[in-house]
Amino acid sequence: MDLNTKLFQRFRWWLIFITSALPVSLLVYAAYHQQLGADPAKEIVLELGTWAINFLWITLAITPVRKIFGWNWLVKYRRMMGLYSFFYAALHLLAFATFMVGWNWKILIVEITERPYAIVGFIALILLLPLAVTSTKAMQRKLKKHWLTLHKLVYPIALLCLLHIIWQIRSDFSEALSYGLLLCFLLGYRYYQKRLKSVSALKRQTKGRKLKTQIN
Amino acid sequence: MKSALGLAGSLAAANVTALTNLPKEDDSPKYLGPKWLQQQQQQSITLEQFQAQDKLTPYKDVISYNNFYEFGFDKADPYKKAQNFITDPWQVEISGEVAKPGVYNLEDFVKPHTLQERIYRMRCVEAWSMVIPWVGIPLADVLKHFEPTSKAKYVEFTTLHDPEQMPQQRSLFGTLDWPYVEGLRIDEAMNPLAFLATGLYGQGLPPQNGAPLRLVVPWKYGFKNIKSIVKIRFTENMPVNTWNKTAPREYGFFANVNPAVDHPRWSQATERRLPSSLFSPNRIETLPFNGYAEQVAHMYKDMDLRKWI
Numbered sequence: 419m420d421l422n423t424k425l426f427q428r429f430r431w432w433l434i435f436i437t438s439a440l441p442v443s444l445l446v447y448a449a450y451h452q453q454l455g456a457d458p459a460k461e462i463v464l465e466l467g468t469w470a471i472n473f474l475w476i477t478l479a480i481t482p483v484r485k486i487f488g489w490n491w492l493v494k495y496r497r498m499m500g501l502y503s504f505f506y507a508a509l510h511l512l513a514f515a516t517f518m519v520g521w522n523w524k525i526l527i528v529e530i531t532e533r534p535y536a537i538v539g540f541i542a543l544i545l546l547l548p549l550a551v552t553s554t555k556a557m558q559r560k561l562k563k564h565w566l567t568l569h570k571l572v573y574p575i576a577l578l579c580l581l582h583i584i585w586q587i588r589s590d591f592s593e594a595l596s597y598g599l600l601l602c603f604l605l606g607y608r609y610y611q612k613r614l615k616s617v618s619a620l621k622r623q624t625k626g627r628k629l630k631t632q633i634n
Numbered sequence: 635m636k637s638a639l640g641l642a643g644s645l646a647a648a649n650v651t652a653l654t655n656l657p658k659e660d661d662s663p664k665y666l667g668p669k670w671l672q673q674q675q676q677q678s679i680t681l682e683q684f685q686a687q688d689k690l691t692p693y694k695d696v697i698s699y700n701n702f703y704e705f706g707f708d709k710a711d712p713y714k715k716a717q718n719f720i721t722d723p724w725q726v727e728i729s730g731e732v733a734k735p736g737v738y739n740l741e742d743f744v745k746p747h748t749l750q751e752r753i754y755r756m757r758c759v760e761a762w763s764m765v766i767p768w769v770g771i772p773l774a775d776v777l778k779h780f781e782p783t784s785k786a787k788y789v790e791f792t793t794l795h796d797p798e799q800m801p802q803q804r805s806l807f808g809t810l811d812w813p814y815v816e817g818l819r820i821d822e823a824m825n826p827l828a829f830l831a832t833g834l835y836g837q838g839l840p841p842q843n844g845a846p847l848r849l850v851v852p853w854k855y856g857f858k859n860i861k862s863i864v865k866i867r868f869t870e871n872m873p874v875n876t877w878n879k880t881a882p883r884e885y886g887f888f889a890n891v892n893p894a895v896d897h898p899r900w901s902q903a904t905e906r907r908l909p910s911s912l913f914s915p916n917r918i919e920t921l922p923f924n925g926y927a928e929q930v931a932h933m934y935k936d937m938d939l940r941k942w943i
Contacts, residue, residue: 520917
């Protein structure tokens, strides 16, 4: 099969789109059939939060994976992954407010403003909002080079998410450790690439200068 | 990428399918308890003053929503992983400041007493709560039997340490020191509310609920209710309980339920009474000493309970 046909690309797009919606679909199914145990609220909130972070990490993995394996088509899905992360994060907060707090504003405000782990989670979601809003091609064109600067926010957002996990550790840090190590790789890779680029640019510069002096 | 997503999808699927294995009310497993205890269980008595009037948490939730970290951190882990846990025969070592130390068979330990059924509220430090009908013996009756000396100021309890049966005791990423240790001041241990459970819902104690012997102190946060007890030691000095050792700022020795003092990371003012349904979170006000102030507050009248968490 020719991997570049329109039909295949469309198929792939739908496949990824539907797979990404699977966690929330299964959750709705399980909740409807009362399979979430004694505390369905907590289960739903935890699961949605986990997937928000999973999709954020997947979004951050696109560039390194694309470069390492040469899968350039991946970049087309970066926006979708980012938007899914926002989607799950928004549902996470919504589920917390609805199922756990029952929209009791007094409790909700106390929870979001006084608990450090909740504060960082909330800030991360707020910061994701402008990224989601400006994710369209039209916005990208409109914002020009500012778009890239704005979307660098994803790095502090990821760190806030990691903090959100770390500050909830009680008896087991294996999950926080795995997310932390993955993030180290994802950010470390970018740092390494940047260093590499600046070193080669420097080399090119000095080479150019040498050439010039020789000509002179 | 696709495979990563596929993996992600199957992870979610695995999680949700795992949940389908949770018991339903009509197909919940029964736990008869050890043979030697069954008849005694049938003859348990009910005293009016120990019956909370709250609505009972359904059996299926009591046996499938547990914090028993030796078997895993997920609430369903103990239900899933503790079913083959061997709880009979069982021995308990009594030591420290007592006239009659020794290693006792659980049978000898329980037989002399008339079992009671008690309905207690249980308030977890994580801000959820349940109402459970326990079967068991008043702790004081058991302790007096071993004749504590005048030096016995505290009682220390220890859970079984058996990494082969308890998977989390083998984990490299845990923050808790095993075996799990809890303690009470001697007057707390002798308070009529303090209870040793050998069963629940009129039958034996399920392994995930701390079989075969588990402490129940309903005015304290749930983590004080140490499970699967193998040692009881009487001491002159305050024991160091496991959670206090791991996070002293967050978990004290006394751990009395107190809506006025928040956990450093969340509020203790309210709790969610389980089971909760999605559209009524079932959030209720937490009461001082979990509603047992009348029976226990006098023990702490000279203490600053903001300091002694």
